């Protein structure tokens with residue numbers, strides 16, 4: 001990967017860290033909490049599923065720039081997708097961030113800005129936390145979130 005591209009990716013990550021998208025709580029739907037003890041990242045993912053489609057998804061939490069940017073990008077990437085499509089995307093994302101540094105990467109659109117974490121194994125959990133938490137939120141089927 002050339003330096004110019006790396007700089008661009010870095011910029012996108014910093015932008016999503018500073019101004020995370022969909023950074024809010026949802027009062028309806030399902031949620032799950034995730035924690036990455038290695039780094040101290042904490043996140044809550046909220047989502048509403050309508051007819052198998054992720055109608056809305058949002059998150060709150062605190063953590064390092066990678067975890068926050070990854071959560072922000074995750075919400076943008078899965079909104080409007082079916083649960084199955086989101087699961088496939090998670091698998092491809094996980095493959096990308098754990099692939100050998102020199103391996104070619106799939107075109108995952110904006111998510112490709114996080115491909116650089118594969119050079120830093122300790123950061124892989126920061127990048128995947130939001131996705132694991134998303135899956136937990138999807139599995140929380142039937143849970144009613146109370147605003148009390």
Ligand code: ZN
Pocket residue numbers: 036039040041063064065066067125126
């Ligand atoms: Zn982290």
